[in-house]
Amino acid sequence: MAATVAVENLNPKVLKCEYAVRGEIVIHAQRLQQQLQTQPGSLPFDEILYCNIGNPQSLGQQPVTFFREVLALCDHPYLLQRDEIKSLFSADSISRAKQILASIPGKATGAYSHSQGIKGLRDTIAAGITSRDGFPANADDIFLTDGASPGVHLMMQLLIRNEKDGILVPIPQYPLYSASIALHGGALVPYYLNESTGWGLEISDVKKQLEDARSKGIDVRALVVINPGNPTGQVLAEENQYDIVKFCKNEGLVLLADEVYQENIYVDNKKFHSFKKIVRSLGYGEEDLPLVSYQSVSKGYYGECGKRGGYMEITGFSAPVREQIYKIASVNLCSNISGQILASLIMNPPKAGDESYASYKAEKDGIIASLTRRAKSLEDAFNKLDGITCNEAEGAMYLFPQLSLPQKAIQAAKAANKAPDAFYALRLLESTGIVVVPGSGFGQVPGTWHFRCTILPQEEKIPAIISRFKVFHEAFMAEYHD
Amino acid sequence: MGRKGLDYEDLNENVKKVQYAVRGELYLRASELQKEGKRIIFTNVGNPHALGQKPLTFPRQVVALCQAPFLLDDPNVGLIFPADAIARAKHYLAMAPGGLGAYSDSRGIPGVRKEVAEFIQRRDGYPSDPELIYLTDGASKGVMQMLNAIIRNGRDGILVPVPQYPLYSAAISLFGGSLVPYYLDEEANWGLDLVNTRQSVAAARSNGITIRAMVIINPGNPTGQCLSEANLKEILNFCYQENLVLLADEVYQQNVYQDERPFISSRKVLFDMGGPISREVQLVSFHTVSKGYWGECGQRGGYFEMTNIPPKTVDEIYKVASIALSPNVPGQIFMGLMMSPPKPGDISYPKFATESKSILDSLRRRAQIMTDGFNSCRNVVCNFTEGAMYSFPQIRLPQRAMDTARSAGKEPDVFYCLKLLEATGISTVPGSGFGQKEGVFHLRTTILPAEEDMPAIMSSFKKFNDSFMEQYQDYSKL
Numbered sequence: 001m002a003a004t005v006a007v008e009n010l011n012p013k014v015l016k017c018e019y020a021v022r023g024e025i026v027i028h029a030q031r032l033q034q035q036l037q038t039q040p041g042s043l044p045f046d047e048i049l050y051c052n053i054g055n056p057q058s059l060g061q062q063p064v065t066f067f068r069e070v071l072a073l074c075d076h077p078y079l080l081q082r083d084e085i086k087s088l089f090s091a092d093s094i095s096r097a098k099q100i101l102a103s104i105p106g107k108a109t110g111a112y113s114h115s116q117g118i119k120g121l122r123d124t125i126a127a128g129i130t131s132r133d134g135f136p137a138n139a140d141d142i143f144l145t146d147g148a149s150p151g152v153h154l155m156m157q158l159l160i161r162n163e164k165d166g167i168l169v170p171i172p173q174y175p176l177y178s179a180s181i182a183l184h185g186g187a188l189v190p191y192y193l194n195e196s197t198g199w200g201l202e203i204s205d206v207k208k209q210l211e212d213a214r215s216k217g218i219d220v221r222a223l224v225v226i227n228p229g230n231p232t233g234q235v236l237a238e239e240n241q242y243d244i245v246k247f248c249k250n251e252g253l254v255l256l257a258d259e260v261y262q263e264n265i266y267v268d269n270k271k272f273h274s275f276k277k278i279v280r281s282l283g284y285g286e287e288d289l290p291l292v293s294y295q296s297v298s299k300g301y302y303g304e305c306g307k308r309g310g311y312m313e314i315t316g317f318s319a320p321v322r323e324q325i326y327k328i329a330s331v332n333l334c335s336n337i338s339g340q341i342l343a344s345l346i347m348n349p350p351k352a353g354d355e356s357y358a359s360y361k362a363e364k365d366g367i368i369a370s371l372t373r374r375a376k377s378l379e380d381a382f383n384k385l386d387g388i389t390c391n392e393a394e395g396a397m398y399l400f401p402q403l404s405l406p407q408k409a410i411q412a413a414k415a416a417n418k419a420p421d422a423f424y425a426l427r428l429l430e431s432t433g434i435v436v437v438p439g440s441g442f443g444q445v446p447g448t449w450h451f452r453c454t455i456l457p458q459e460e461k462i463p464a465i466i467s468r469f470k471v472f473h474e475a476f477m478a479e480y481h482d
Numbered sequence: 483m484g485r486k487g488l489d490y491e492d493l494n495e496n497v498k499k500v501q502y503a504v505r506g507e508l509y510l511r512a513s514e515l516q517k518e519g520k521r522i523i524f525t526n527v528g529n530p531h532a533l534g535q536k537p538l539t540f541p542r543q544v545v546a547l548c549q550a551p552f553l554l555d556d557p558n559v560g561l562i563f564p565a566d567a568i569a570r571a572k573h574y575l576a577m578a579p580g581g582l583g584a585y586s587d588s589r590g591i592p593g594v595r596k597e598v599a600e601f602i603q604r605r606d607g608y609p610s611d612p613e614l615i616y617l618t619d620g621a622s623k624g625v626m627q628m629l630n631a632i633i634r635n636g637r638d639g640i641l642v643p644v645p646q647y648p649l650y651s652a653a654i655s656l657f658g659g660s661l662v663p664y665y666l667d668e669e670a671n672w673g674l675d676l677v678n679t680r681q682s683v684a685a686a687r688s689n690g691i692t693i694r695a696m697v698i699i700n701p702g703n704p705t706g707q708c709l710s711e712a713n714l715k716e717i718l719n720f721c722y723q724e725n726l727v728l729l730a731d732e733v734y735q736q737n738v739y740q741d742e743r744p745f746i747s748s749r750k751v752l753f754d755m756g757g758p759i760s761r762e763v764q765l766v767s768f769h770t771v772s773k774g775y776w777g778e779c780g781q782r783g784g785y786f787e788m789t790n791i792p793p794k795t796v797d798e799i800y801k802v803a804s805i806a807l808s809p810n811v812p813g814q815i816f817m818g819l820m821m822s823p824p825k826p827g828d829i830s831y832p833k834f835a836t837e838s839k840s841i842l843d844s845l846r847r848r849a850q851i852m853t854d855g856f857n858s859c860r861n862v863v864c865n866f867t868e869g870a871m872y873s874f875p876q877i878r879l880p881q882r883a884m885d886t887a888r889s890a891g892k893e894p895d896v897f898y899c900l901k902l903l904e905a906t907g908i909s910t911v912p913g914s915g916f917g918q919k920e921g922v923f924h925l926r927t928t929i930l931p932a933e934e935d936m937p938a939i940m941s942s943f944k945k946f947n948d949s950f951m952e953q954y955q956d957y958s959k960l
Binding site (some may be wrong): 413 | 582945
């Protein structure tokens, strides 16, 4: 009897979508990791170094103490009745937990909340956005989600009617976008970031891609911008952002602004400006431009990936459209409460004068400073190697070096039925235990090869990673030199 | 050039088709009234903690310690946390490198999945493979993932019980599939009627629909019925004959209020049947931390277990799960704790057992109080809530009420529920939100209001209902 749910009769959109961040290379790495456990010494390295995923706490980054204090108290509110907690928790974490619990009906952190998230927490987030941007934000515009990703899926679901609906996506991109567009049956319309100008975005290029798509019968619905960029790390210049906003308004596009790395900036000459702020600075209001801004608790200096906390702020949508967004959110009832609380904490952290401020600031600055140093060390190390060039990581958590692969390597890859960068990444893994993601997983100008490597391994491991990488790379290039 | 903004007309049609009454019109109206100062009793969703049920102590202790591991280093931690909670927190932190703040394996922490497998083995007597257990942010996400994998186009049909929990109808609409209803038999306490089911299947097939899967909700939502072993055998045989994957929503497996039909998992019955059927029928089973006596809805902890699903299909399911990176780690820990709760001999066991028993005993009493309360009302007939968390009384509306409703542009049960809300503050969900036979009306409420509030709520309902019936009674017929 033929199996009903077999690959042959699965939803073709599921079959089509891909997600390299936890794809083939990583699955192989996990097998090798098991091999290291069952047969120690059987591989030329002692440990697998996962540089494939922006997962800071899995590599030793510590959570921000204040946030965890508040979350623990909210998880077990009975603690607030015990005097002993005064010696275990900071006074301001206790008062913040009390304030948060008071905003939750019945103080019940185990209850489904409002489908957009707890109102009091959305008020806090709205106030945080207002204070960040200098323009007001509204709690009713905020939807708290299990990480930012479900919010991306929701918008793709809303926007994509059929395979002729296109979404403009930067190349290279974080492959949630390509996967989500494939899953929802739409068309990805690529616009290429310019590697030679530090991964700059040229509006003329975007316009060209848009017109090209339209000439092919694609109805382009939205523009995705990732700022700071993933995998590319560039922070958009303000003028660039003005151009993007005006472009979207003129072309009738929804602007989807992935801003999850807004607190990962490593250079002094760039600052994060939210697209909401840019839109409002231009005098555009609710009638002018539909904008969705995404934020997450997974990145920044907090790095709380496992909590699945995030939100989208939706502005410039009509009431009937907002009702549909609410309706889809309501089918899932609500996002996890602990993640909601954390989202409110990152948007309203301790301030000068608060008891926890000094230690909070030290933790935050320490993490950002360390990320800055690691970004630079790895970037310099890659640039020193023949056959690798690497743009600066102005922000985010990644480096995206370009490989100049010799022809013989490309042929060997072809013979092994692999993309050249995947071939390189696999050899890197097998020689050194270092796990990176091939550039083909993110998209790149055809004929160019890259890989994405995170800047997240612990600082003391970085020299060893660099030296192991160097040994591998030089041997690889020697093996395949033309 | 281009449209101005994003118009309603330009949205994905499937999104527009989705309906989810549980947080629809009645709930929105109730929320409005609440803002205006009216006291509302929300019985629209199975949300125990929102109605005063307290969280179990032990899991909260463990998760708080995992959340703030610095507590474990403090010499005074033993003053406010029992030793077994401390030990269990260390157990989970050891399983989760990077702690609560790191993405786990996309399927969930292996150690937790092992605890789930061990629970299933103890419950059913058959081994379970942790590799085929995927933790999700609530069971709903798992249901959506499976339906999205199965539904290719509008000709793919999914058999869904009527009445059903409208996640199923919403998901099928969203993914562009076809809902093929099979009616539960209200006169037989919402029993399964396979004759009717076969008729539904035949009718759908004659319309060009390929039936791909069958959903069962056991215990039922909104109907509460518990399937017997014989029922489950029938269903599994049916799925075998018709080449359907069985989607077994078993989230209420701990909520059973009668002793004639205790919960038996679909998987156990399948393996008990043995032979080719046990190796070939494809089954996906769903569970959650939101229901039972835990009621931890806000944690979003759930899992699905795959049985007889081909490896390549599992790979595709894994791929889709990996795009979401991982389920939330605290929710995973809640699941682990639910799968392996305190045992006799553990320090926390007596308190845990008392808390659990008290909740379950009270739910059982409230199921009876509510059923009896509805049955004492004029023109209301209510099947006993055998399980789950809801009561689904049939409201026999007089013709005049139905006419008045329709001229107000409302379905009769929506009209009734709105009137009920405005008169009493009781926020229910009209039966049309779940599906019902044409012309037969119901509402769904939960059995979750606090036991001490129940008498007042039922008497408030009766007062409203009986006066509504009086008001709309068609005396010309008497």
